[in-house]
Amino acid sequence: MRREPIDPSGLEWSRVSPKYLRVRLLGWLIGSLVWLVVASIPLVLRLTGVWDSFPPLPVAWALPAIALTSAIWRGLLLPRQVRAIGYAERDDDLLVRQGVFFQRTMVVPYGRMQYVDVAVGPLERAFGICTLKLHTASPATNAFIPGLPTEEGTRLREQLSARGEARLAGL
Amino acid sequence: MTAAPGPSAGVPEGDQEREQSAGAPTAVTSTPGSTAAFAAHASEGGPTTDEWRRVHFISPLVRGWIALVAILYFVGRDWFEGLFDSGSRGRGPLPEGVGLLIAAGVVLGVVVIIAAAFLVSWYFTRYQVTAEHVRVHTGVVFRQQRQARLDRVQAIDIVQPFLARIFGLAELKFEVADAGESAVRLAFLKLDDARKLRATILARAAGVDTDPEHPEEIVEAPEREVVAIPPGRVIGAALLSGTTIALVVAAAVIITLGVTLDTPIIATSFIPVVIGVVGVYWSALSTGYNFRAATSPDGIRVRYGLLDTRAQTIPPGRVQALSIVQSPLWRLKGWYRVTVNVAGYGASASNEGQARASLLPVGTRDEVLQILALVLPDPGTTRPVEVFGAGMVGRDGGEGFVTTPRRAKWLAPLAWRRNGFAVTDTALLMRSGVLWRQLVVVPHERTQSLSLEQGPVDRRFDVANLQFQTTPGPVAPRVLLADSATAWDLFHGQAVRAAEARRRSAPEH
Numbered sequence: 039m040r041r042e043p044i045d046p047s048g049l050e051w052s053r054v055s056p057k058y059l060r061v062r063l064l065g066w067l068i069g070s071l072v073w074l075v076v077a078s079i080p081l082v083l084r085l086t087g088v089w090d091s092f093p094p095l096p097v098a099w100a101l102p103a104i105a106l107t108s109a110i111w112r113g114l115l116l117p118r119q120v121r122a123i124g125y126a127e128r129d130d131d132l133l134v135r136q137g138v139f140f141q142r143t144m145v146v147p148y149g150r151m152q153y154v155d156v157a158v159g160p161l162e163r164a165f166g167i168c169t170l171k172l173h174t175a176s177p178a179t180n181a182f183i184p185g186l187p188t189e190e191g192t193r194l195r196e197q198l199s200a201r202g203e204a205r206l207a208g209l
Numbered sequence: 210m211t212a213a214p215g216p217s218a219g220v221p222e223g224d225q226e227r228e229q230s231a232g233a234p235t236a237v238t239s240t241p242g243s244t245a246a247f248a249a250h251a252s253e254g255g256p257t258t259d260e261w262r263r264v265h266f267i268s269p270l271v272r273g274w275i276a277l278v279a280i281l282y283f284v285g286r287d288w289f290e291g292l293f294d295s296g297s298r299g300r301g302p303l304p305e306g307v308g309l310l311i312a313a314g315v316v317l318g319v320v321v322i323i324a325a326a327f328l329v330s331w332y333f334t335r336y337q338v339t340a341e342h343v344r345v346h347t348g349v350v351f352r353q354q355r356q357a358r359l360d361r362v363q364a365i366d367i368v369q370p371f372l373a374r375i376f377g378l379a380e381l382k383f384e385v386a387d388a389g390e391s392a393v394r395l396a397f398l399k400l401d402d403a404r405k406l407r408a409t410i411l412a413r414a415a416g417v418d419t420d421p422e423h424p425e426e427i428v429e430a431p432e433r434e435v436v437a438i439p440p441g442r443v444i445g446a447a448l449l450s451g452t453t454i455a456l457v458v459a460a461a462v463i464i465t466l467g468v469t470l471d472t473p474i475i476a477t478s479f480i481p482v483v484i485g486v487v488g489v490y491w492s493a494l495s496t497g498y499n500f501r502a503a504t505s506p507d508g509i510r511v512r513y514g515l516l517d518t519r520a521q522t523i524p525p526g527r528v529q530a531l532s533i534v535q536s537p538l539w540r541l542k543g544w545y546r547v548t549v550n551v552a553g554y555g556a557s558a559s560n561e562g563q564a565r566a567s568l569l570p571v572g573t574r575d576e577v578l579q580i581l582a583l584v585l586p587d588p589g590t591t592r593p594v595e596v597f598g599a600g601m602v603g604r605d606g607g608e609g610f611v612t613t614p615r616r617a618k619w620l621a622p623l624a625w626r627r628n629g630f631a632v633t634d635t636a637l638l639m640r641s642g643v644l645w646r647q648l649v650v651v652p653h654e655r656t657q658s659l660s661l662e663q664g665p666v667d668r669r670f671d672v673a674n675l676q677f678q679t680t681p682g683p684v685a686p687r688v689l690l691a692d693s694a695t696a697w698d699l700f701h702g703q704a705v706r707a708a709e710a711r712r713r714s715a716p717e718h
Contacts, residue, residue, distance in 0.1 A: 140662065144658060147656075147707060175386055175552060175657055175680050178676075205711075
């Protein structure tokens with residue numbers, strides 16, 4: 039994985055499954071199509087003559103164009119975003135990083151974990167991956183690792199629970 | 210919390226924790242002749258606290274008095290009107306006396322039904338305090354049985370609404386770490402009983418030794434008053450708050466509009482503004498009035514209130530984060546406000562929530578330092594006054610503060626000299642804000658998780674933001690625009706220091 043400026047040195051990030059990229063791409067495709075269709079409605083109505091003059095033709099064209107551009111932009115960014123997700127288990131804590139432009143690296147001490155969630159959606163199940171979510175006493179701890187292979191997710195959950203118990207520290 | 214026999218746990222469902230906590234009392238009760246050094250044992254022998262009790266008889270009345278008054282008002286009004294109208298309008302074939310009888314009967318029936326409902330609700334509300342738990346059963350149709358662990362207590366409040374005060378009653382609120390939802394509310398008890406119960410719970414939670422012969426005779430921990438705020442200052446603080454600035458601005462706008470447009474109608478729009486402002490002043494006064502902070506072995510005691518009074522107790526080590534804020538006009542008088550995050554209080558934006566979260570509604574620098582000493586008994590530095598003083602009012606480096614690098618000053622043209630952090634042996638200090646000066650203090654062992662964030666602009670200037678996650682509350686600790694390398698050092702160092710501090714302070718709750 040490419041090292042980003044705020045990443046700690048001397049740390050080996052574990053990457054998420056490449057299958058997660060496919061899940062994200064599928065989601066992106068569906069979402070983009072829906073947006074494109076919605077954005078095209080004024081144009082279609084205008085071209086078929088149902089609406090006379092309300093949205094000027096350039097505006098009607100611009101809407102789907104914007105939708106298409108942003109969809110392509112997000113699509114191009116997706117592989118990098120997925121590559122940017124990483125996690126690293128250290129002795130006392132778990133590091134999770136994400137983001138390309140707006141990067142975030144989060145550290146969650148094992149002793150602070152209140153519980154660990156593993157969530158699987160239908161699309162994720164089809165690809166055999168899952169999302170791991172960590173909860174501390176703070177709801178602002180928004181630490182999740184998407185796109186883990188199911189076995190890895192299970193292993194990590196057990197590992198984190200075991201380590202959390204070994205380093206218990208209430209609030 | 211020193212009496213717990215092993216590392217107590219934060220994961221509520223943890224097996225280890227269950228064994229640990231359940232282990233202590235059972236082990237002791239099996240050997241009743243032992244030296245009874247354990248508070249758990251002493252309290253288990255208590256003949257009266259373990260039994261089921263009821264709240265005070267008239268508490269449903271105190272709780273439901275508004276509904277009662279409303280019903281009486283409507284019924285009474287109808288009855289009165291009927292009394293005067295029946296003769297003149299001559300409605301219905303009933304003679305006057307019978308109408309009066311029926312009206313009286315209806316009123317009586319309503320009162321009886323309400324009284325019965327109150328009685329039933331009172332009868333089915335019971336509570337019990339054991340060595341480990343406090344249990345409350347409520348409800349008639351939908352029953353609720355609630356149980357909270359004593360050693361999980363985050364804070365205990367004794368609240369006295371105005372009417373309850375008249376009757377000498379009080380409500381006991383027992384908070385665990387579930388962000389604002391009171392785990393257990395006992396409304397209402399006699400004030401003395403509530404105090405005694407609070408002392409019992411706190412003593413048991415802290416594992417204070419009690420006399421095994423008379424476990425009931427738990428004396429309230431002695432307390433020493435630290436801060437008392439004169440009412441004059443509360444009024445002054447309200448008048449110098451941001452609300453006043455808003456009022457002046459609103460007045461200027463309205464008068465200008467009124468003069469230029471030459472319509473007196475605009476003046477009436479001033480009424481809602483005045484009502485709002487008076488409301489804000491009133492709430493500041495009613496929650497800040499007679500504010501007293503004291504320290505006791507149980508924890509920090511805070512009392513305040515004009516009509517409704519509230520006494521809060523925060524056991525030691527329950528403050529997750531603390532902030533010291535100074536609004537621009539308060540600078541004239543050198544006043545500060547201290548607010549805290551406590552796991553049980555939650556992030557309520559209501560008046561009550563804000564009042565609960567403030568450990569000092571308005572105080573001088575010395576008082577702030579005294580409150581700080583309560584929250585952070587060991588400041589972790591040899592020059593606490595200088596370091597915290599620099600955090601409250603200072604700027605640039607000095608006293609260990611590291612500020613935003615000069616190259617990033619255009620990201621925060623005013624605040625860059627003030628944004629900064631300092632690390633002591635026990636806490637992290639984060640200061641920010643030029644107009645609204647703020648200093649946030651997070652004890653190392655209270656760090657939940659932290660994240661390092663960097664956007665594209667930050668990257669261009671090689672700076673990063675450090676965000677701390679704590680339990681819900683008004684304080685949001687973060688270090689803004691620190692040099693990337695420094696921020697990473699802090700990030701890494703803080704994770705290590707937090708782990709270190711947790712090991713040192715264990716067992717904790």
